[in-house]
Amino acid sequence: MESRLPKPTGLKRPTPAIKPILPTDRIKASTNSISANTTMQPLSRDLQNIPQAMRRFGARAASPEASSAIQNRVKLRRSRSVNDINELRRNNKRPGAPKMPSIPCKFQRFGNSSTTSSTSMTASATASVAVTRVATVPVKRPPPGTTTTTARTLLRSTSTQSTKPKAGAGAGAGATGSSSTVAAPKRIAPYDFKARFHDLLDKHKVLKAKNEKLLDDMTDLESLPSQLEETQDKLIETQTTLKNTLTHKECLQRQVNQQTSKIETITGTLGRINCELDLLKTTHQKMKSQHDSLSAEVLEQRDQIEMLIREKEQLTAERDIYKEQLFQSNMDRKELHNTVMDLRGNIRVFCRVRPPLDYELSRLSCTWTYYDEATVELQSLDSQAKNKMGQQIFTFDQVFHPNSLQEDIFASVAPLIQSALDGYNICIFAYGQTGSGKTYTMDGVPDNVGVIPRTVDLLFESISTYRKTGWKYEIKATFLEIYNEVLYDLLSNEQKEMEIRMAKGANKNDIYVSNITEETVTDPNNLRRLMDLAKANRATASTAGNERSSRSHAVTKLELIGYHAEKDEMSVGSINLVDLAGSESPKTSVRMTETKNINRSLSELTNVILALLQKQDHIPYRNSKLTHLLMPSLGGNSKTLMFINVSPFQDCFHESVKSLRFAASVNSCKMAKAKRNRYLNNASASSNTSC
Ligand SMILES: Nc1ncnc2c1ncn2[C@@H]1O[C@H](COP(=O)(O)OP(=O)(O)OP(=O)(O)O)[C@@H](O)[C@H]1O
Numbered sequence: 001m002e003s004r005l006p007k008p009t010g011l012k013r014p015t016p017a018i019k020p021i022l023p024t025d026r027i028k029a030s031t032n033s034i035s036a037n038t039t040m041q042p043l044s045r046d047l048q049n050i051p052q053a054m055r056r057f058g059a060r061a062a063s064p065e066a067s068s069a070i071q072n073r074v075k076l077r078r079s080r081s082v083n084d085i086n087e088l089r090r091n092n093k094r095p096g097a098p099k100m101p102s103i104p105c106k107f108q109r110f111g112n113s114s115t116t117s118s119t120s121m122t123a124s125a126t127a128s129v130a131v132t133r134v135a136t137v138p139v140k141r142p143p144p145g146t147t148t149t150t151a152r153t154l155l156r157s158t159s160t161q162s163t164k165p166k167a168g169a170g171a172g173a174g175a176t177g178s179s180s181t182v183a184a185p186k187r188i189a190p191y192d193f194k195a196r197f198h199d200l201l202d203k204h205k206v207l208k209a210k211n212e213k214l215l216d217d218m219t220d221l222e223s224l225p226s227q228l229e230e231t232q233d234k235l236i237e238t239q240t241t242l243k244n245t246l247t248h249k250e251c252l253q254r255q256v257n258q259q260t261s262k263i264e265t266i267t268g269t270l271g272r273i274n275c276e277l278d279l280l281k282t283t284h285q286k287m288k289s290q291h292d293s294l295s296a297e298v299l300e301q302r303d304q305i306e307m308l309i310r311e312k313e314q315l316t317a318e319r320d321i322y323k324e325q326l327f328q329s330n331m332d333r334k335e336l337h338n339t340v341m342d343l344r345g346n347i348r349v350f351c352r353v354r355p356p357l358d359y360e361l362s363r364l365s366c367t368w369t370y371y372d373e374a375t376v377e378l379q380s381l382d383s384q385a386k387n388k389m390g391q392q393i394f395t396f397d398q399v400f401h402p403n404s405l406q407e408d409i410f411a412s413v414a415p416l417i418q419s420a421l422d423g424y425n426i427c428i429f430a431y432g433q434t435g436s437g438k439t440y441t442m443d444g445v446p447d448n449v450g451v452i453p454r455t456v457d458l459l460f461e462s463i464s465t466y467r468k469t470g471w472k473y474e475i476k477a478t479f480l481e482i483y484n485e486v487l488y489d490l491l492s493n494e495q496k497e498m499e500i501r502m503a504k505g506a507n508k509n510d511i512y513v514s515n516i517t518e519e520t521v522t523d524p525n526n527l528r529r530l531m532d533l534a535k536a537n538r539a540t541a542s543t544a545g546n547e548r549s550s551r552s553h554a555v556t557k558l559e560l561i562g563y564h565a566e567k568d569e570m571s572v573g574s575i576n577l578v579d580l581a582g583s584e585s586p587k588t589s590v591r592m593t594e595t596k597n598i599n600r601s602l603s604e605l606t607n608v609i610l611a612l613l614q615k616q617d618h619i620p621y622r623n624s625k626l627t628h629l630l631m632p633s634l635g636g637n638s639k640t641l642m643f644i645n646v647s648p649f650q651d652c653f654h655e656s657v658k659s660l661r662f663a664a665s666v667n668s669c670k671m672a673k674a675k676r677n678r679y680l681n682n683a684s685a686s687s688n689t690s691c
Pocket of ligand 1: 354357432433434436437438439440441445581582645
């Protein structure tokens with residue numbers, strides 16, 4: 001009988017696609033072959049592939065972290081697979097659980113023929129393991145409901161299949177199934193080809209569906225290596241990123257530490273600054289309170305200043321008035337002073353008797369009787385001379401006994417210095433026998449200075465006082481020596497011609513010395529240095545000239561030029577300080593020429609003074625260098641002071657009497673009233689007019 005059943009042309013053996021062997025191929029092959037091998041080959045493949053993957057990814061995979069990650073993943077997979085299998089086994093052993101039937105037909109058809117002889121239980125178990133393994137193969141955990149779902153579906157289908165009647169080997173499985181709820185498969189008679197055909201068709205459909213599902217799964221699985229690679233790449237990338245992140249984290253941690261330490265430092269500094277700030281705030285508060293009090297004071301002071309300014313203006317006006325009054329009173333004082341000097345006499349004579357020195361105590365002294373401060377009596381110890389000379393009583397302006405001090409002498413001189421500053425010509429000279437104390441009176445000794453140094457000090461003191469009243473003074477100094485009627489410049493060692501000449505355009509009393517060194521002095525020390533220089537030059541000349549100093553006249557001239565800018569007034573005065581040569585009798589003198597010259601000049605000085613006394617028309621100034629030089633200071637516009645120095649000794653009696661007689665005659669000479677040099681409206685000294 002011909003079967004009406006169509007031939008199962010659609011039932012074809014699936015031909016595997018020719019493609020490179022992939023891990024999924026093995027799964028496919030193992031699925032097809034239904035191998036009895038129960039070992040977990042795909043997992044072994046994964047483990048075996050780890051080194052290959054490591055090699056493929058080079059240094060990335062070589063890192064212990066990567067390798068360890070992969071191994072952990074595989075272990076996890078294995079563990080899941082084993083757990084799944086164990087779970088399946090437990091389910092199978094559970095009473096009432098559906099037993100996993102074998103699918104002998106399917107696996108026998110697609111499997112190796114040599115394995116078809118194995119028992120249905122073995123095949124069923126193998127299939128179950130294979131399916132379970134396939135379900136647990138994915139490396140990458142799929143999203144829920146994909147791969148796991150597939151595995152569950154497989155299991156379900158397997159279970160479902162196991163509930164259906166199986167043919168062949170499946171019958172054995174059904175026969176051996178322990179479930180009482182599963183109906184026993186219907187027996188198909190061998191001759192019932194139609195039933196068999198339908199049964200085969202059903203099986204074919206089931207297998208076809210399974211095959212398609214497996215193919216889908218395999219397709220999914222095929223993508224797993226690439227997913228694995230991607231995942232590994234991502235893992236490596238992630239690890240690199242992690243490493244970088246860790247490095248970055250370390251950097252950040254270091255930075256954090258640095259910043260933390262900085263913050264700590266800053267916090268400390270901030271604390272200190274806060275302390276300082278507190279101190280500063282306190283100080284600020286104090287300063288502020290001080291400032292406030294000072295501000296108040298300032299306001300008060302301002303008021304006071306304004307008041308003081310007003311007072312100052314008032315006082316300035318008063319000062320101007322007083323200044324004017326002072327100027328006028330000063331002028332009056334000058335006039336009065338001059339009047340007093342006139343009353344005292346324009347030529348004054350002081351007598352000074354020096355004391356015997358320590359080494360002279362053995363020398364006999366005359367008898368000196370000082371009746372009052374102006375009268376002295378001299379008596380010789382020699383009775384013969386005493387009787388012959390008679391009573392020798394002399395009266396002078398002042399008599400200074402041996403115990404008189406230099407200060408006492410200068411106190412009498414000082415008013416004349418004042419007159420010089422007021423514009424008068426002053427002449428102070430010391431007359432007397434050699435060794436009578438002329439130089440001591442004029443110069444003094446270093447620890448007990450005489451008239452000239454004290455005059456210098458007084459001059460500068462008075463000038464500073466006069467400056468307050470508007471007067472400014474200039475002092476010019478010259479030092480010269482007259483020896484044997486020849487002039488010598490004591491400020492210069494040069495040999496030069498020096499002549500006494502009349503000043504051009506001046507009145508007849510104005511003279512000057514040509515070629516003389518004139519120094520302007522600004523302070524007392526400067527003037528003293530010049531005096532020392534003059535003294536040193538005189539001493540040098542004295543050595544060369546065999547004690548010339550005692551045989552010459554030394555003239556120190558100080559010219560005082562005062563100027564009052566406000567009043568445009570000028571005053572010119574002068575001081576001549578003369579240390580005369582020793583008067584000596586020609587009888588006792590060894591150097592006759594010198595003595596003659598000295599006595600001649602002293603005699604001419606006497607004549608001039610007497611001519612002035614007698615008010616003669618002609619005053620013989622030019623008869624000697626000394627009188628010619630002192631012409632402006634003798635008579636007329638001048639005040640003269642003569643010191644008569646005498647030695648106390650008996651052997652000097654005659655010379656002393658001679659000097660005292662000369663001085664007494666001079667003292668009696670009453671000179672005309674002196675007139676002050678006064679220049680108005682910038683009138684020059686050359687065109688001065690005595691008024
Ligand atoms: N009043 C005095 N008190 C103390 N010593 C004096 C006094 N007068 C003069 N002498 C001393 O006497 C000595 C002679 O005096 P000084 O040299 O002044 O005399 P002189 O007249 O200038 O002599 P010469 O004409 O030789 O220059 C000096 O040693 C001086 O110190």
